[in-house]
C-alpha cells in the first residue's frame with residue numbers, strides 16, 4: 735500500500751472534494767464524518783471510479799473517546815503509510831452579535847473547530863512522527879485572519895486554527911512534518927445552510943449576485959500544496975472569490 739490520506743469531514747463540501755481529488759491521484763483514503771450513509775456512498779463512488787481503497791471512520795470529532803477509538807481501528811498497514819492529515823471538519827453555527835449569541839452555538843463551534851481538531855491531531859501526529867514524514871493541512875478561514883460583524887465566535891475559533899497551525903509547524907519541525915493552512919473566503923458548500931440552522935433561503939442569499947469559490951477550487955489548491963518537492967512547505971494560503979476583497983467586502987451584481 736502506498737500513500738494514505740486522512741480527511742476529516744468528508745461527507746460534504748470541501749472535505750468531499752479533497753477526497754475525490756486525492757483518490758483520482760492514487761491516494762488511499764481514510765474519510766471521516768458523522769453521517770455514515772454519506773461516508774459509505776462516497777467509499778463506493780471512489781472505489782468504483784478510481785484505483786483507491788477507502789476506509790470509513792464514523793465518529794463525532796467533538797467526543798474525545800470516539801476519536802481515539804476510531805483511530806485505534808485503523809489497520810497497521812494504513813498507519814504505516816499515512817502521509818497526509820487534512821483537518822477539515824468544522825462549522826459555523828449562527829451569525830448574531832455577541833450580546834445576542836446562543837451559547838449552544840458557541841460550544842458547537844469551539845468543540846468542533848478547536849477541540850475536535852486538537853483531538854484528531856493528537857492521535858494522528860504521533861503516527862506521522864513515527865513515519866518520520868507527513869503533512870498536516872488545516873482548513874482555516876479568512877475568518878481566522880480578520881473578524882467581521884456577527885462572526886465573533888466563529889472568527890475566534892478560526893483564529894485559533896491559525897495559531898495552532900503555526901504552533902504545530904514549530905512542534906513538528908524536528909520530525910520532518912510539513913504544516914500548512916488554507917484559509918478560504920466564501921465557498922459554496924453546506925456551510926451557510928449549517929450556519930443558518932437549515933434555513934436554505936438565508937444560505938442562498940450569502941452567494942447571491944456573485945460567483946463564490948467551489949469546493950473543487952480548494953481541492954485543487956490542496957493538491958498543489960501536497961505535490962511540492964520534499965524541501966518545500968507552503969505555510970499559508972488565503973483564497974477568496976474574485977468578487978470578495980476581505981471578510982466583509984464583496985462585489986455583488988445588482989446591489
Ligand code: NDP
Pocket residue numbers: 742743744745746747748749766767768769793794795796822823824825826846873874875876917918919920921922923924925926928
Ligand atoms: P460543509 O458543511 O459542507 O462540510 C462540513 C464537514 O464537516 C462535513 O463533512 C461534516 O460532516 C463535518 N463535521 C461537522 N461537524 C462535525 C463533527 N462534530 N464531527 C465530525 N465531522 C463534522 O462545509 P464546508 O465544506 O464548507 O466546511 C469545511 C471546512 O471549511 C470547515 O472547517 C469550515 O469552517 C471551513 N471553511 C468553509 C468556508 C466556506 O465558505 N464554505 C470558508 C472557509 C473555511 P458530518 O456532518 O457528516 O459530521
Ligand code: 8X3
Pocket residue numbers: 874875876877885918919920921981
Ligand atoms: C467561512 C467563510 O467568510 O463565512 O469560513 O467566514 S466566512
